Amino acid sequence: MSDINNNLLYNNVHFELLLKLYQSSSYEFSSQESIYELFTALACDGLNIDRASYWRIEGENLVCIDLFDRTQNAHFKNDILDSADLPIYFKALRDGIAIVADHVLTNKYTHELKDNYLIPLGITDMLDIPVRENGKLIGVFCCEHRDNPRKWSETDLGFARSLCDILVIKVHRFKSHKLEKVLLENERKLSLITEHSNDGFLVVENKLVTYISPSYSKLLGFTEEEVYQMKLEDIFNNIHKDDLDRVYSTVYSSLARKVKYFSYEFRFKGKNGKYHWREDSASVVYDEHGSYINYIVVSRDISALKKADEKVKRLYSLSKRLNEKLLDFTHIISHNIRSNTSNMSMIIDLIDDSTTEEEKDEYFQLLKISNNKLSETIFHLNETIKIRLEKESDKVTINVKSFVENALISMNGIIKKENVSIAILISDELELNTIPSYFDSIILNLLTNAIKYRSPDRNPKISITGEKVGSKLILTFTDNGLGIDLVRYKNKIFGMYKTFHNNPDATGLGLFMTKNHVEVLGGSISLESKVNEGTTFKIQL
Amino acid sequence: MKQQYSTFIIDDDPIFVLLFKKIIEKSNRFNQVQNFPDGQYAIDELIKMVNEGKDLPDIIFLDLNMPNIDGWQFLDAIENHTFVAKVNIYIVSSSIDNHEIERAKRYTSVKSFISKPISLDFFEKYELLN
Numbered sequence: 001m002s003d004i005n006n007n008l009l010y011n012n013v014h015f016e017l018l019l020k021l022y023q024s025s026s027y028e029f030s031s032q033e034s035i036y037e038l039f040t041a042l043a044c045d046g047l048n049i050d051r052a053s054y055w056r057i058e059g060e061n062l063v064c065i066d067l068f069d070r071t072q073n074a075h076f077k078n079d080i081l082d083s084a085d086l087p088i089y090f091k092a093l094r095d096g097i098a099i100v101a102d103h104v105l106t107n108k109y110t111h112e113l114k115d116n117y118l119i120p121l122g123i124t125d126m127l128d129i130p131v132r133e134n135g136k137l138i139g140v141f142c143c144e145h146r147d148n149p150r151k152w153s154e155t156d157l158g159f160a161r162s163l164c165d166i167l168v169i170k171v172h173r174f175k176s177h178k179l180e181k182v183l184l185e186n187e188r189k190l191s192l193i194t195e196h197s198n199d200g201f202l203v204v205e206n207k208l209v210t211y212i213s214p215s216y217s218k219l220l221g222f223t224e225e226e227v228y229q230m231k232l233e234d235i236f237n238n239i240h241k242d243d244l245d246r247v248y249s250t251v252y253s254s255l256a257r258k259v260k261y262f263s264y265e266f267r268f269k270g271k272n273g274k275y276h277w278r279e280d281s282a283s284v285v286y287d288e289h290g291s292y293i294n295y296i297v298v299s300r301d302i303s304a305l306k307k308a309d310e311k312v313k314r315l316y317s318l319s320k321r322l323n324e325k326l327l328d329f330t331h332i333i334s335h336n337i338r339s340n341t342s343n344m345s346m347i348i349d350l351i352d353d354s355t356t357e358e359e360k361d362e363y364f365q366l367l368k369i370s371n372n373k374l375s376e377t378i379f380h381l382n383e384t385i386k387i388r389l390e391k392e393s394d395k396v397t398i399n400v401k402s403f404v405e406n407a408l409i410s411m412n413g414i415i416k417k418e419n420v421s422i423a424i425l426i427s428d429e430l431e432l433n434t435i436p437s438y439f440d441s442i443i444l445n446l447l448t449n450a451i452k453y454r455s456p457d458r459n460p461k462i463s464i465t466g467e468k469v470g471s472k473l474i475l476t477f478t479d480n481g482l483g484i485d486l487v488r489y490k491n492k493i494f495g496m497y498k499t500f501h502n503n504p505d506a507t508g509l510g511l512f513m514t515k516n517h518v519e520v521l522g523g524s525i526s527l528e529s530k531v532n533e534g535t536t537f538k539i540q541l
Numbered sequence: 542m543k544q545q546y547s548t549f550i551i552d553d554d555p556i557f558v559l560l561f562k563k564i565i566e567k568s569n570r571f572n573q574v575q576n577f578p579d580g581q582y583a584i585d586e587l588i589k590m591v592n593e594g595k596d597l598p599d600i601i602f603l604d605l606n607m608p609n610i611d612g613w614q615f616l617d618a619i620e621n622h623t624f625v626a627k628v629n630i631y632i633v634s635s636s637i638d639n640h641e642i643e644r645a646k647r648y649t650s651v652k653s654f655i656s657k658p659i660s661l662d663f664f665e666k667y668e669l670l671n
Binding site: 330335336338339341342343345346347349350353366369370373 | 554556557559560563564567606634635636638656658659660661
């Protein structure tokens with residue numbers, strides 16, 4: 001064999017070991033530790049030595065990451081050497097490519113180690129390779145021979161150097177592989193959250209949607225591609241018009257004030273065209289000029305919450321209404337029943353006290369009148385109690401115009417007698433889902449009022465209009481009668497037993513009942529009026 | 542003959558007014574009784590009497606529940622007039638509502654709250670004319 005073969009080429013053992021290392025996958029290692037263990041063992045085999053170790057520089061110390069002792073067939077760790085004790089050795093590591101010491105005790109680079117390390121361990125020869133990463137010294141790979149002196153060959157040096165190079169690569173790959181696994185796992189977790197959560201996540205950068213979570217596009221019914229094409233304006237366009245101004249001003253005033261976190265509720269139109277309630281919590285990052293860089297939205301479907309909320313509100317207003325009704329009953333009992341019974345008891349006292357038959361008879365007539373009034377009051381009371389809670393099953397769909405026309409027929413007598421002209425301005429096809437008896441009573445009450453409180457100076461004129469505004473029917477009844485002084489009576493108009501014209505026929509129940517009926521049908525009633533000009537009642541159903 | 546008094550009855554219930562007048566008559570203590578169906582008429586009359594320098598009624602019997610200007614509005618309306626100090630108002634109402642009774646106490650012009658019905662010995666019972 002030539003010198004080249006002997007000294008400059010890897011021998012077969014080296015070659016096969018290195019080849020195996022090159023081909024091994026970094027995925028095989030379960031831990032970083034196992035990489036070092038493999039390399040220290042390989043060094044012992046390849047160089048036919050007793051000990052091989054890897055030491056890492058940690059601050060001022062050299063820490064033994066792994067040491068393989070072939071005679072004991074065991075790995076050792078955590079031995080520490082202080083770099084301050086070994087200045088020459090360290091300088092050599094920093095400056096050189098290897099410390100090749102055939103006689104460790106006399107070698108100028110290794111003799112610092114002799115008392116504490118070399119002599120106690122019986123080391124005779126050392127081959128120490130500095131390990132660098134990105135040009136920076138990070139550790140040293142030590143190959144140590146014991147007992148009978150040997151001479152390190154070029155091949156040994158080459159093999160050891162190659163081992164160190166591969167070691168650095170393997171450790172680096174292992175670390176990045178581990179990082180990759182962490183990243184993948186994080187991404188998997190994030191996508192689990194964003195795909196299966198009820199919340200949607202959206203990132204807007206520079207007025208463009210740059211990220212939308214699958215959960216969000218699923219919730220909205222748009223595909224991810226469709227959402228990525230959306231601009232901020234497109235998102236605003238899908239917000240319910242009744243909520244838009246509020247959302248718009250919340251968002252833009254918050255952005256103007258550089259608010260980092262804010263939230264708002266609104267109805268949003270999904271791709272199916274249906275609105276649902278959402279709550280957006282925005283988290284905004286601003287640049288140094290105050291313009292926003294990132295606008296991150298967590299959007300939640302709060303329809304169920306809103307529905308529950310509305311139910312609570314409905315129940316609240318229902319119980320409020322019932323409570324008001326209870327107060328009204330107390331009022332009837334207190335004023336109207338008691339006023340009659342107290343009159344009757346006074347009459348009885350007076351009958352007792354009277355001396356003549358004429359006087360007695362006079363009181364008896366009064367007693368009869370009082371008795372009739374009491375019966376009447378009780379009848380009204382019963383009428384009021386009859387108003388039950390709304391039952392959907394009682395509702396039917398009616399044609400508004402023909403219903404109003406039919407209602408007028410029952411009033412024909414008084415209409416003719418008082419020369420009332422009535423104009424019905426309702427389109428033929430207008431329909432309403434309602435409880436007919438209540439709707440009938442509303443119409444009759446308002447018309448009766450309009451005629452009863454006519455002006456003595458002119459023939460009564462009444463116009464009735466009806467139109468659909470959104471999902472609501474707006475009905476108006478306008479007359480040219482006496483009018484009501486709204487400044488004076490504004491809180492009393494719809495109250496029970498409130499009358500405004502000193503009219504002996506007035507029961508004070510008409511408008512009270514009308515309001516009750518309208519409310520039972522889920523609507524509202526309001527009025528405009530001018531004294532001596534007339535009154536317009538507006539009903540929304 | 543004992544001293545004679547004048548009175549206003551402000552009440553919209555004609556039967557009660559009739560009966561009350563009978564009781565007043567039987568007491569023989571009043572020489573002047575005027576009645577008004579709501580507060581506004583009574584206010585107008587009071588102002589007129591003040592302007593003409595006439596004597597105001599000794600006692601005003603006031604109902605609460607009336608059309609137009611009710612008893613409360615009447616009390617509020619006269620509150621700002623100087624003559625309020627000179628009138629003695631008795632609320633005579635069918636109400637037995639404690640809230641209303643308490644509310645009435647807030648008016649200095651209101652001497653007492655009397656719940657209907659009123660009995661024949663009404664004036665003795667309430668010592669109204671002493």
